[in-house]
Each structure stands twice: as C-alpha cells, then as structure tokens.
Ligand SMILES: Nc1ncnc2c1ncn2[C@@H]1O[C@H](COP(=O)(O)OP(=O)(O)O)[C@@H](O)[C@H]1O
C-alpha cells in the first residue's frame with residue numbers, strides 16, 4: 095500500500111471522527127434544548143395555574159358580590175346554598191392552586207423575580223384563607239338573618255303578620271294605614287338596606303303605638319298584645335339592622351382582602367409571562383448557540399482536515415514522491431539530479447543526504463569520465479599510431495592515429511588479429527612475441543615502406559605490457575617520413591651553405607680568370623668582326639683588309655666559337671653567382687620595397703633581357719596583373735628578390751614555350767595581396783604543370799629536367815634559399831599537371847606601413 | 849675636337865687587365881694600366897687621369913684604400929670598382945663621395961660596354977658640374 099493510500103485512509107478516519115464530534119455535539123444540544131423546553135412547559139404551567147387562580151378568585155369575588163347584593167332576596171332558597179357552596183369551592187380552589195403554585199415554583203428552575211414572589215404567594219395564600227374565613231362568618235351571619243322559620247327576617251315577618259292581625263281586629267283604618275306605612279318603609283329597607291328606611295319604619299311604629307294608646311275602644315289585652323308585637327318588631331328590626339351592619343362590614347372586609355390579593359395575582363401573571371418569555375429567549379439563545387457551535391466545529395474540522403491534508407501532502411507525500419522520482423532518475427543514469435526539499439524534517443535531511451550523495455557520485459563519475467576522456471585525448475592526440483594487443487596478437491585498443499592510418503575504427507578493430515586489421519604490422523608479430531617473452535622493448539627505426547612509388551619511413555617500437563596480470567604489448571608506430579625529409583632538407587641546406595661558403599671563398603679566384611676569358615673573347619670578337627679604324631689600319635699594314643679577315647673567320651666558324659666561349663664563361667659565371675647566393679647575407683642592404691613594383695620591374699627586365707630574347711620572345715606572353723594595392727611594404731633586398739622573380743618568370747616562360755601544345759596560349763597571372771601579416775606574391779603560368787612527385791623535388795639544388803647546358807637546377811633552390819633563409823619568408827609550389835603551375839612567395843610585411 | 853679620356857686600370861690579373869685595356873682602347877680611351885695600387889699612385893703623380901678602374905684585391909694596398917689615398921691628391925678623378933669578389937660592399941666613406949661609382953662592377957662582366965658607358969657618363973657628369 096502506497097503512502098498516498100495510507101494517508102487517504104488516515105484523512106477519512108479523521109473526517110469520520112470530526113463528523114462524530116459534530117453529531118455528538120448536536121445530540122447534546124438537542125437534549126439541552128429539550129430540557130429548556132421542559133422548563134418552558136413548567137413556566138407555562140405556572141402561568142396557567144396563576145391564571146386559573148386569578149380567574150377562580152375573580153369568580154369567587156363576583157359570586158360573593160352577587161351574594162351580598164342579593165342575599166336578602168334569596169330567602170332560604172337553595173340558591174343561597176349554591177352560591178355559598180360554589181363561592182367556598184372557588185376560594186378553596188384558589189387556595190389549593192396557590193399551594194400547587196408554591197410547590198411548582200419551589201420545584202422548578204425559575205427566574206429570580208418569580209422565586210422572590212414566593213413571599214407574595216404566602217401572603218396571597220393567607221389572604222385567601224382569611225377571605226374564606228370571612229366569607230364563612232358572613233355566610234353565618236346571613237344564615238342567622240335569612241334562615242327560614244328561625245331567621246330574623248322570618249321572625250319579623252311572623253311578628254308583623256301577628257301585629258296586622260291584631261290591628262285588623264280593631265278594625266281601625268288609621269292603624270292599618272300606619273301599619274302599611276310601616277310595612278312600606280320596611281320594604282324600602284329590604285330593597286335599599288338603608289338604615290333610615292328602617293328608622294322611618296320605627297318612627298311609624300311609634301306613631302302606631304301612640305295611635306293605639308289614644309285610640310279608644312281597644313281593650314287592654316289587645317292593647318298590650320299590639321304593644322308587645324310592636325316591641326318585638328322593634329327588637330327584631332334592630333337585630334336585623336345590627337346583622338346587616340355586620341354583614342356589610344364583612345363584605346367590606348372581603349373587598350379589602352380582594353384588593354390586597356389583586357395586585358399580587360396580577361404581578362404573578364406578569365411574572366409568569368416574563369418567565370415564559372425568559373424561557374423562550376433562553377431556547378432561542380440555546381438554539382442559536384447550538385447551531386453556531388455546530389457550524390464552527392464543522393468549519394474548524396474541515397479546515398483542520400484540509401490543513402492536515404495539505405501539510406501531509408506538502409511535507410510528506412509530495413516530498414516522498416519527489417525523492418522516489420529523483421532516485422529513479424539517478425538510477426537511470428541522470429547524475430546531476432538534485433532534490434529540492436525545504437523542510438527540516440527527516441525528509442529534508444534525506445534530501446540533503448541524497449543531494450550530497452548524488453553530487454559526490456557525479457563528481458566521482460565526472461572525474462572518471464574526465465580522466466578517461468583526458469587519457470583518450472592524450473592517446474588520440476599522439477602523432478603516433480598506438481596499438482595495444484594481447485599475447486595472441488589480438489587488438490585490445492588503438493588510438494585515432496591508428497584508425498586514420500588503417501581506415502579501421504577502434505570498434506571494428508577490437509578483438510581482431512593484428513595482421514588482419516593492420517597489415518603493415520604483420521611483419522612485426524615476431525618482434526611482439528619477442529618483446530613479451532623478454533619483457534623488453536623492441537625498436538625498429540626508420541623502417542622503409544613504399545606506397546605507390548613513394549617512400550615512407552616509420553619507427554616501430556614495441557613495449558611489453560605486464561600490468562594487472564594482462565599479457566600483451568603496446569605497439570607504437572611513428573611516421574617519421576616528414577622528419578626524415580626535414581633531416582634531408584637540413585642536410586641539403588647545410589650542403590647549400592657549404593657550397594655558398596666555398597663559392598664565396600672561390601669567387602674571386604674563379605671570377606678573375608672567367609673575366610679574363612670573357613673579356614679577351616669580347617676583345618677578340620670585336621677586333622676580328624667589327625669595323626673599327628684600328629682594325630682596318632692593322633689589316634692594311636698586314637697587306638689585307640677586314641673584309642678578307644671576316645670572310646676567313648666566317649668560313650672557319652670562328653665568330654660562333656668565340657660566342658660559345660663567351661657564353662660558356664657567362665654560364666660558369668652564373669653558376670658561381672648562384673652558388674654565392676647560398677651564403678648568409680647581411681641585412682644592411684635591405685630596404686623597404688613594394689613587391690608589386692619590384693615584380694613589374696622584373697617583368698620589364700625579363701622582356702628586354704638579351705639572353706632571354708635569343709630563346710623566346712617574352713612579349714608574346716600575355717600578362718594578367720591582379721594586384722591588391724593595399725598590400726603593405728616589405729623589408730627586403732630588392733636585387734635578390736628580383737632575382738627570385740626573374741627565376742620564376744624564366745622558369746614559367748621556359749615551361750610554356752617548351753610544351754608541345756601550341757593551342758594553349760601563354761599567359762602569366764601575377765598576384766600581390768596581403769595575407770596575415772605577410773605579402774603574398776603568386777606567379778602563375780599556363781604551362782604543362784609539375785606532377786606531385788616532382789613538386790617535392792623542384793627546390794632541391796641541381797634538380798633539373800632540362801638538358802645539360804640549359805638548366806643548372808639552381809634557380810628554384812637559390813630562390814627558396816633567398817626567400818626562406820635570407821628573408822624569413824615562405825615559398826611553395828602549387829600545380830595541376832596539364833593546366834599550369836603557381837609559385838607562391840610570402841614575405842613578412844613591414845610592421846608599420848610607410 | 850675633344851681630347852680622348854685618359855683611363856687608369858689598376859688590376860693584378862694580367863688577363864683581365866690587358867683585355868680590358870684593349871677593349872677600352874678600341875673604344876677610344878687613352879688607357880694606362882698598372883698591377884698595384886702603389887704603381888697607380890706613382891703614375892698618377894706624372895699624369896692626369898679622368899677615371900680609374902680599380903680592382904679590390906691587389907698585392908699590397910687594396911683597392912678601397914687606394915681610392916681613399918688617391919682621392920686626397922686627385923679628387924677630380926672618377927673611380928670605378930671592378931672586382932671578382934662577390935660579397936663586397938662599398939664602404940660608407942667611399943659611398944659618400946660623388947667621384948666614386950655607386951655600382952660595384954662584378955667580374956666577369958657579360959658586356960664590357962656597360963663599363964665603358966659608365967665611365968663616359970661619370971666623366972661627362974663631372975665635366976658638367978665643374979663647368
Ligand atoms: N613553371 C614551371 N613549370 C614547369 N616546370 C617547372 C617550372 N619551374 C620549374 N620547373 C621545373 O623545376 C626544375 C628546376 O627548376 P630550376 O631550379 O629553376 O632549375 P632549371 O630551371 O635550371 O632547371 C626545372 O628543371 C623544371 O623541371
């Protein structure tokens with residue numbers, strides 16, 4: 095299972111945990127809310143109890159008022175009982191309710207105000223109790239007043255009836271009227287319950303009494319009966335008055351009690367309402383709080399999960415993946431991998447270690463590669479062919495030079511037998527075995543090898559290889575052809591120099607006799623062939639004339655002989671002159687020259703040269719000039735440089751006239767141009783050209799292809815010597831046979847252009 | 849009619865000396881020849897010369913030294929060097945003199961007319977400058 099999967103599982107678990115937490119908190123909140131709702135129910139209960147109490151009290155009061163207003167008219171009817179009983183029931187209801195309320199408040203968790211109203215409730219309870227007592231007392235009084243048969247009112251009615259009967263017995267209108275008057279007032283009282291009404295009745299009863307007294311005709315017994323009735327009436331009426339007063343005072347007391355109770359109950363109602371509001375607010379608060387908490391917890395949980403996920407992903411998963419990738423890259427051979435993990439944890443440390451490790455590996459590998467390539471470069475840059483072979487003569491390794499030499503690449507050669515891939519070394523196998531056996535190097539220097547008539551020279555050295563238990567040999571083949579050539583060249587130069595030295599020493603000794611020969615020949619020619627006065631005179635003195643002498647001379651071929659003497663002398667002189675060029679010259683005669691100008695002068699010289707004219711007409715040759723006029727001056731000895739140019743022009747002319755192909759026009763192309771701090775002069779002819787083998791030899795002294803008497807073979811060697819030895823320049827030949835030859839002379843340009 | 853130019857030849861090689869003298873005589877010069885510098889100085893005291901053709905390698909005094917000494921007494925004479933040695937270069941003091949030919953004539957001369965022509969030109973120039 096990958097780390098990623100593991101972490102995903104971990105996150106899932108974490109998420110589940112947080113969800114569990116949320117559910118738990120939600121449940122807890124719900125419970126709290128339910129509890130709060132119970133509290134609210136209680137509050138509502140309290141409120142309803144209080145309201146019931148209040149309405150009970152209100153009803154009791156209404157009924158009690160009713161009762162008070164109507165008790166006199168009820169008589170001893172059942173209604174009275176109903177009223178009293180119902181009123182009592184109400185009041186006791188109220189009392190029991192208030193007791194219940196007391197218990198409720200005590201039992202439940204209610205607000206301060208309500209709890210504090212306990213005192214009021216106590217007061218309420220006691221007031222209600224007293225109210226009941228008072229009501230009982232009032233009911234007692236009323237019973238005493240209005241009870242059938244025995245009640246004061248019944249007594250009064252009975253007495254009045256007796257009185258009326260007594261009065262009627264007398265049959266006196268006045269008395270009846272008075273009685274009725276009295277009854278009227280009494281009735282008034284019953285209705286109004288106003289004491290003056292009763293008082294008026296009393297007054298009338300007094301007048302009745304007076305009337306009875308004054309009335310004649312009434313027997314004594316009748317009279318005393320009437321009087322006792324009247325007395326009894328008075329006393330009962332008075333008693334009634336007293337009772338009424340008592341009842342009224344009782345009712346007043348009720349009113350007081352009720353008045354005391356009313357604010358208490360209304361306060362309780364208010365408190366109950368407040369309590370409900372409080373509970374409701376509490377619920378809302380709790381609900382909001384719960385929602386808030388839930389949301390916060392959920393968000394917190396989510397954030398936490400995200401943070402953890404990110405942290406884990408950033409710090410661990412990604413880094414691990416990165417490390418794994420880089421390690422794989424390293425394994426795949428990418429040595430310069432580096433992991434970038436910016437964390438201080440183990441992964442960071444691991445990355446650092448990894449980086450240090452890869453750097454070290456890379457450095458080591460680089461070093462190895464570098465060393466290997468350096469060694470290979472060294473071996474490849476060797477100018478020698480290097481071939482390593484095992485003891486059976488199979489190629490183990492060889493360098494660039496060997497590949498170039500044989501045309502067989504290292505890969506193709508490896509494992510092959512030496513004679514198969516390097517035939518030239520086939521003959522060296524014996525020496526290879528010898529070297530391995532004797533553990534000693536074998537040399538074969540300047541071994542001659544011929545390829546297409548060309549001679550090459552090689553040094554072959556065989557070193558035995560006895561390292562690390564591997565037996566074999568390293569064969570080194572050096573192409574020393576060039577060196578041998580240079581050696582030959584040096585010998586040649588030495589020869590030239592000694593020739594030069596010899597010539598210098600001999601010049602005077604040879605030139606004087608040569609001078610004698612040539613001058614004498616010249617004088618002889620003149621004295622025999624020219625028409626001089628002295629000649630004529632001498633001829634006449636001898637009895638002949640110049641014509642005869644000339645004729646004789648012609649006949650005997652003497653002028654031609656003399657010419658040949660002179661020519662031979664001048665050739666000898668030329669040879670001496672050329673040989674003299676092979677000596678070192680002082681630089682004092684060097685001047686600043688324009689090579690283009692020198693070349694033009696030389697061309698002019700060549701076209702007017704008497705000797706040349708005899709062989710060919712230089713003017714028949716077309717001359718093309720390609721001069722770069724920007725070419726710098728050259729510090730040189732003008733005479734010798736002219737000699738070089740003349741040699742080249744002569745050679746070119748001789749080559750062009752000598753060739754059989756007359757169709758090809760004779761043409762010189764002369765070029766002068768600057769080249770890398772030198773001035774390059776080219777003299778190109780359209781002659782037959784020089785083949786490659788000969789090109790290497792034309793600069794050798796005395797090398798000539800011309801017949802004896804025509805070529806000395808010194809022209810080019812002298813020119814080469816003048817250019818290279820005297821002036822530090824270069825001289826080359828470039829020719830394609832059949833097309834023409836180009837001689838290239840390069841002389842160092844003057845530093846500052848004058 | 850102009851008098852023939854008088855030439856002195858100083859050369860120890862008899863073949864060269866005599867053939868040159870003959871050649872110049874044929875050319876119309878009045879020619880005297882000696883085989884050493886010392887003889888030359890002696891003869892110059894007796895006769896006036898227009899030009900002297902001088903070899904360098906001479907038995908005792910060499911050619912350049914001779915020119916130096918002769919010039920002291922006869923500065924009007926033209927001197928031409930005619931030598932067999934190849935590497936000779938005219939010394940600076942002699943080069944400075946107008947009466948000494950700047951060209952060193954090398955033996956063997958392919959054409960002696962070159963020399964006679966040079967003598968004629970030099971003496972003519974001399975005459976002209978002297979008035
Ligand atoms: N321009 C040329 N074209 C063809 N061959 C040439 C040319 N210049 C020189 N050679 C060859 O090089 C040889 C050597 O020339 P050089 O040294 O001048 O001696 P020489 O001219 O006396 O033979 C010549 O004999 C000729 O064969």
Ligand SMILES: [Mg+2]
Nearest residue numbers: 744745809810
């Ligand atoms: Mg030549």
